[in-house]
Amino acid sequence: MVRVVAILLAMIAVPPWPERLDALDPARPLAYLEAGEDAARDGEVDLARQLFRRSGALAAAAQDPGMAASAALGMASLEDPSVHGAWARWHALARMLAPTRVARGAWVAPDADRLRFAELISHYRAGRSLQAQRLGRDAACVALAREWGALLPGGGEGFIRACTGLSASAPPQLSPRQADQLLAVEAALLARTPRALDELRCGLASSVPEVDARDPASAFGIDDATWWWRGGRWSATK
């Protein structure tokens, strides 16, 4: 009950957007970051971008790489991870700014889950439709398919669709290239991490995000010092 009241009070205490934006002060980049997160939550994507950019630029200028990295991750959260480009670039920037504070994909699925996913690949390859359909609906297998989607033929979602839609009368007809690709996925999966050879064999064509190491903060793109929100627009004067 006390918690509900506290939440309600907090909601009432948050001022409306115009007031909140007017109150932003470049000496406090955290306020831009928090406002950006709230804007993103409210679906105000453009406003969230503007706030994250300013937060990142201000934090970098204030020698606070951790907060700048948070702003970069905020920017990444507004992008579609399945579309290579902006999402990967913002994540690379975050890793560049604060490598110890940004997860680097260190999480590894438990052995039992990875084994189940490897078995799913086997069932799919062998055309065992019932087993493939069952494991294709297994939450851990679905998560792993998404994680390894870049290496799977047809992508993670496509592979799960192929497994759950596998028919006993129509086993998959894999080309040598697709068969090799599945083997490469298994090799990488069992070894816990893809190696260069696995990535190359799968024809992983994505380019590596290019971030300017001379001036990483320039990626936030605020070069006109428009830190203040005045009269419904960003301004360089207080």
Added chain:
Amino acid sequence: MPDDPVSTQKRGLAPSTDWDQLAARLDGSRLSTGAGVDAELSLLERIQALTEAALLLDAGRAADARLILDGMPESFRAPEPAVQRRRSVGDGGLAVAIDRADGPEARVLALNRWLGTANEIGPSDARTLALLACGPEDGLSRRARAITQTRFPSSAEMAMGWLDVLAIADPGTASTAISAWLGRAGLDASSTDGAIRIRQVLVERAIALAQGEADSIRQRVAACQLSWGRIAPLLGAVPARGGEGDLGTASIEAIVQGSAGTPPARDMAALRLHAADGEVARFIAWQTALLDALALPANGVSRGERASAEHALEAAASSRAEAGSALEQAIANQRAITRAIGVRAGRWTW
């Protein structure tokens, strides 16, 4: 007066020196279209060889450089596509033959008859044979195990057959049969850890057998590794061996961690390495750091040369940003690295 590769080309003259020859090949190299990863790796491998030649020339070892240049084909061609794996005709016959046989002896007979007609094994037959070999201890499973070892010891399909059967077979009998086929004792699929290990061995064996000697990707990656291993000492760095599948990043790391480059270049190298989240990305980051170090050495660079170098670095960064694949980025970097070596040797200009 440094030789100018561009003016040599403009004059339309045949290359007159090793440096001219090297420049002509570097400028003439291009990405072949349509052959994918193979072609890109092939080009990377060749440009790395040019880098090696440039370093040898820089060190005054013209004869060694000439060996590389003379041994290189005139044009950078895409390699032939990898040989398609042969598929056996009539795959699936073993399961039918065993199904039709009535009784244990008839099934062994059917297996022997099928064997008489099978020169190679297809994926379906391989799964059936593996399943028979993992069956209860009887004449049929013993015969099946013997066949896998004597007739199909080097079959990628057999390795994949074992992999696929492992998901449904009894772990104990499967471990025995697979260990015998692999010639590796002590594999045990009865625990999760053991099952992962046995799968790992099978996958590696399947990949090695499927790709064989014709695996141009494996060969080209190995060639790139070897190339970095040779380049490292020429750059004054200790060559370091990487793990399997490593593109030679350990050698590049040794170079970057060496004394080359200015403190800002080393700081940028650290930032780039932080940003990289995979082996291929680390390779690109290390190359880029090496390029920075070569292009902007700590001493002996005039203001004009520094400006030209920075302009060249920006051009390389643009190429990387516009590249469609990581390998294209690696090639853009390698091309710039080779040129940087030529510039530092006083033979070329940016």
